[in-house]
Amino acid sequence: MLVDVVEMYKRGQRLERESLRVAQPHRGTLSLTPDRxxxxxxxxxxxxxxGLRxxxxxxxxxxxxxxxxVVRINPRGMLIKxxxxxxxxxxxxxxxxxxxAWWVRLVAQPVDAAALEFEDVQPVHLAY
Incomplete structure (x- = not known):
């Protein structure tokens, strides 16, 4: 998943709100795995x-x-600590x-999102 990440701390110290507002995000592919x-x-x-690759x-x-x-998910993004x-x-x-802590926002590419039509979604069968 392609995302923009803003780091909320610098060497363990929380950044000021204004610094976070103007911080340049890091773009990459987010991975979350229990294999550590x-x-x-x-x-x-x-x-x-x-990880952000x-x-x-x-x-x-x-x-x-x-x-x-993952401590918070809302329509604007996700917070990972x-x-x-x-x-x-x-x-x-x-x-x-x-x-x-990372504030993570999904990078939506309008062309790809618009290309997905209802007919493209395959039904999912759940095993009970």
Whole structure:
């Protein structure tokens, strides 16, 4: 899913409302997966790994969020909170973990959305 992401924290400190309003979003393909290091397979509601990849590539646009949770979804977007590992400013070999939240907005391409007709939607049969 192609999205725009605005980071709401900088190194664990929440950004001011005005800074968020003028922040340039990062565009990429959003992935949310429970398959993350240290996952307990018995956990029915595991934390997620949230990532933003460059479209058509395997590289990250932003460092991924570990222990991620979707905390809000509304018509304007989705809020995802988690922990982000950033390279330490003290040493190039160590890293620090910080709280981070992403405000995620779906990038709708009007041509693609308009091209979907009711007849294009196939019926779904649910198994009971």
């Amino acid at each position: 290091p240290g996952r307990d397979p018995r956990d029915r509601n595991p934390p997620l790994l949230a 460059r479209p058509g590539a395997l590289s990250w646009v932003l460092p991924p969020l570990d222990q991620a949770r 988690g922990r982000q590992e950033l390279q330490s400013t003290r040493s190039s070999r160590s890293s620090d973990w910080f709280d981070q």
